[in-house]
Amino acid sequence: MSSDIEKTVNELMKDKMYVLQAGESTDIGGISQLLVFIRYVADNKITEQFLCCKELVQTSGQDIFSSVAEYLKEMGLTWKLCVGICTDGCPSMVGSVEGFVSLVQKETPHLVTTHCFLHRENFSAKTLGQELKLVLESVVKMLNFIKSRPKQTRLFSILCEDMGSAHEGLLLHIEVRWLSRGKVLSRVHELRQEMIVFFTLQGKPEFCELLADEIWSAKLCYLADIFEHLNKVNTSMQGKNENMLTSSDKIKGLLEKIRHWQDRVSDGNADMFLKTAEAKYTDIIPVIKEHLEILEWNIEKYFPYISADQYD
Template identity: 25%
Template sequence: MAEPQIKKSRLSDHGSGRSFQEVWTEKYGVVESNGKALCLLCHVTVVSRTWNVKRHFETNHRWLLEKNEEERKEYIFHQLQEKKHEPNIFLKFLKVPTNLTSASFCIAHSIAQHGKALNEGEFIKETLLKCAPLLFQDMINKDAIIQRISDLPVSRNTIKDNMMTMIFDVQQQLIGDLNQCQFFSICLDETADITSSARLAVITRFYNGQTMREELVKLEKMPISTSGYEICNVVIKIFNDLGIDISKVVSVLTNGAPNMAGNNGGFVKLFMESIGHPVVPFHCNIHQEVLCANLGVNELQDVLTTVTKIVNLIASRPFQKQEFVVLLQEVELTYSGRLMHNNLRWLSRGKVLEIFVHCYEEIKSFIENKNIEQFPQLSDVEWASNLMFFTDLSVHMNELNLKLQGFGKSIDITLGYVKAFETKLQIFKRDVETKTYKYFPRLKKYFDEVNSGGQNEMEPLLVKYLHILNSIIDQFGERFNKFRSLEQTFKIIKYPDVVVYTAMDLDDFQWLPIEELELQLAEFQSSNWTTVFVDLRSQLEDLERNCQLNEESYSEQEILNAWSRIPDSFSALKVLAMALLTIFHSTYSCETLFSALNNIRVDNRSRNLLTEDLSDACMGLRCTKYIPSISELTIKSQE
C-alpha cells in the first residue's frame, strides 16, 4: 500500500516542477506556450523547469548577464512589446497587473515636475525597498507588496520613454483646447540656455470654458542672432505644424526688443501682416518698470557700483557677526552663490540694499579696521545720502515689481497697480518737496543725524532727488501709454454696466464678432443683468479687504464666473471681455520657464545624455497645469 503513495508523491512533485512560473518571464525572458517555456529572445522552447530555463538563458544569452538587473528587465519588456501580437504566446504574461506601468508613469511625472535627474527613479525604488519591510511588517501581504515594488520599472530609459509619452499627451490636450477656444493671446521671449543655445519660448493664454490657462506651446531652438522675419516664420510654422489656427491671436506680448517690436522688420508688425488682422501689441510691463527705474536713477549708478564691490568683498570672507550673516544670507538667496553684479536689474537687490543700510555703521567699521580696501564714499555725506534715497526708492519700486510678477493676473488688475504707483510717485515727489520724508525714512534718519535738523546744506541733493522722481514719472507716462489708451476698453471686464461705448478704443478688435456691441451694450445696461457685476465688484472688494492668498487668481476666476452667467444674447460683450482677459501683462511665464529649463539642464548635463526633445519634455511636464492621462496611457502601452 505504501508503494502507490510514493508514486503519487513523486508524480505530484514532478508536476509542480514542470509548471510555468511567471517570474521566469522577467528574469529569463521566457513565456508559457503549450505547457513549455518559450524564449522571447530566440523562439526556442525549453522544459518548464527552473534549472533548464536558467541554463538556456545563461548559455545562449550570456551577453544579457553583463547588464544590471533593471536593464535586463527593460530589454525583455521591450521584446515582449514588439512580439506580443503573435497568437497564443504572451497571453499569460499580459495578465500581469497594469498598475506597475501606471506607477512608473507617476514616478516619471514626479521626477519631471521636480526637475530631478532621470535616474532618480532607481533611487526612489531602492529607498522604497529598504523601508518596505519596516513599513509593511504588520501586513499579511507584506511579501507581495515588496515584490510589487521590486517589479516596478523605473530605469532611466523607462523614465525617459514615459516622459516622452506624457508630454505628447499633454500637447494633444493643449492642441484640443486651442482648437476649441474662440481666440487666444501669445507671449514670446528669448534667452540663451546653459549650453549657450538661443531659445524662443512661445506661451499661450486662453479661456477653456472654465478658467484662464497659460501653457507653453513650444520652446524652439534659434540662431543666436534672430531677425523679426526669422521669428515670424518660426512662430507661424510652430502653430501650423500643430494644426492650430494662428489667426485667432488677439494680442502679442514681447520683451520689447527691436527684432520683436521694431517698426521696421519687427516680429509684431510682420505677424499682423501674415495673419491679416491687427493684434494688441504689448511690451512686458515688468520690463517697462525696470526701464523706467533705470533711466530715472542713472545719476545714482555710482552708489550701486560701490555697494556691489563692498558686498562682494564681504561675501568673499567668513564672518561671524550676525548683521553680516543676514546680509550674506540674502545675497545667497538672491544670487544662488554667485557674486552680485552691477547690471540693469538693480531692482532685484532691494532687500540687499535694505540690509546693507541696516548694518551700515558695522560695514564702515569693518572696512576701516581691516584696511582691506579704501572706500572713502562710506564717509561722504552726499554719497551716503544718495544711498539712503536710493534704498528708500528701491523699496517702493520693489513693491510694484512684486505685484507685477506671478501667474494668472489679468491685464486690468496689473493696469490698476501701475496707475496706483503713478499716483504714489506724485506723493513721493510732494514728500521730498515739503521735506517731510514720510516715505523716505532712511533718508530722513540720515539727514537728522548729519545735519541736526537743519537741512539747508541738503538743498542741492533735494534738487537732484526731485529731478530723479520727475524722470521716473515721465518714463511711466511714456512707456505705459499703450495701457492707458485701452483703459476705458478694459473697463468692460468689470464695469460693463457703466462703461461708455464711445470712450472705448476698439481699433484692434474689429476683426472679432462684435458688430452688435453698441446695441447689445445699450440693452445690457438697461437690464437686470447689471446686478451680476455690482455683486461681482462687492465680492472683489471683500477679497481685497480680507487679503486672501492669491487674491488676483481668485479675482480673475470670479470675473469669469460672472461672465459665464450672462446669456448669449449679449455675445458681443462676452467676446470682447474674454478677449481682453486673454491678454498677457508680462513675460513672467517665460522667465519662470527659462529658469526651469536651466535647472533641468544643470541636473543632467554631467550625463551628457539629455537630448533637446527630452529636456523640453522634462521642462514641459514641470511647467504645465495639464495632468497626463495616465490611465489611458497605461492601456495604450499594453496594446
C-alpha cells in the same frame, strides 16, 4: 508627462482664438532660449499655459517667427486665430520690417500688440539722475570686489560672523535680475560697518570714505527704499490673473503715490522712505525731488493713457 500636457492643451485650443507672449533671453550656458506662453478662453475663464521653449541659433525676427510658426503648425494651430501678441519691445520682436510682430501681422492684420508691463516698469525706473547713478555704480564696484573673488567672499563671511552681523554675506547685483536690486542695496546698507572694516584691511580707502560718508549713505538708503517700492509694484503685476486693466490700475496708483511723495518731499519730509528717514536725509532732499520728477516723467512716457472702456 510633457507629451500628455501638450496633448491636453492642444485639445483645449481647437478652433479657439488665442494670444501669445514671447520673450528671448540668453541662459547661463550662453544659449539663446525663446519662451512662449499662450492665453485662451476655456470654460468661460481666461486660461494661461506654457506653450514652448525653443533654442535659437540666430535671434532675428525671422528666426523667432519661423521657430514659433513651425511649432504652431505641429500643434495644428493657425495664425488666423491669433488676436494678440505681447513682447519685451526689443528690435527683433517689434522691428517695422523684419520684426517678429511685423511678420505675424502679415499673416493676421487684425493683431493687437502690446509691450510687456513688467519691462516698461523696469525701463521707467532705470533713469536715476547723475548723483544716484554714481552711488549705484560705486556699490556695484564694491560688490564685484568681494563677490567676484571666492577668497574675498569667504574672508568677508568670516568677518561678518566674527562681528556678530545679522547676515553672513552680500548679495550679487545682476542687471538682468532687476527685482533683486532693492534687496542688494538694503544688504549693503545693513553691512556698511562690516564693509568699512573689510575694505580697510584690504587697502581700499576710496570705498571706506564713501561708506563712512553720511550723505552718500543717505543716497544709498533712498535707492534701497525707492527700488523696494518699485519692485513691489512689479511683483504685483505678475501672475495668471493679471491683465491690462488690473496692471493699468496699479501703474496709475504708483503714479499717484509718486506725485504725493513729491509734495511731501517739497515740504522737506521723506518719512515715507523708511531707511532714508533713519539716515540724515535733509541734505539730499533736492536729489530725491529730482529723481521723483524723472520717475514720474518716465512712467508717463512708457505708460500712455489707456481707455478702459474698449477693454471692459
